[in-house]
Amino acid sequence: MEGEITFFNEDITYTIDNEDLVKEWINTVVTDHDYQLIGINYILCSDEYLHKVNVEYLDHDTYTDIITFDNAEYENEIESDIFVSIDRIKDNAQSIGTNETDELHRVLIHGILHLLGFKDKSEEDAANMRNMEDRQLAKRPIGLSS
16 A cells, blocks of 8 residues: 655745656656655745754754655654745856756655665765765656656
């Protein structure tokens, strides 16, 4: 049984293009790693909203593009609330010279990879995470990849 992936807008209005394909891709990434998807809530929001979440729940007074809360009760299950700053996505895409959709997909899958056990605190872990992001982006269904 597939779990549900839901996209919510918090203090912004944003629409995920090809939402069903995005959900299918995310589910495939989860199952390819032998995890069961219970449910994921993506909360799309502004920089300010995510900053408040970062301060309140993580005691980090910084801006970020994503915060992932692991709510799974059992190993090898994915259940999460993932907050994504659309402001950061747009700024990051512009600063690194990519399109907004590719950067959004990279951040969406970045949160999933954390839930699958990938880390990014050390240089080596960050390089491994980026490599894994690239590998998963390359597996997007036709219609999602640029």
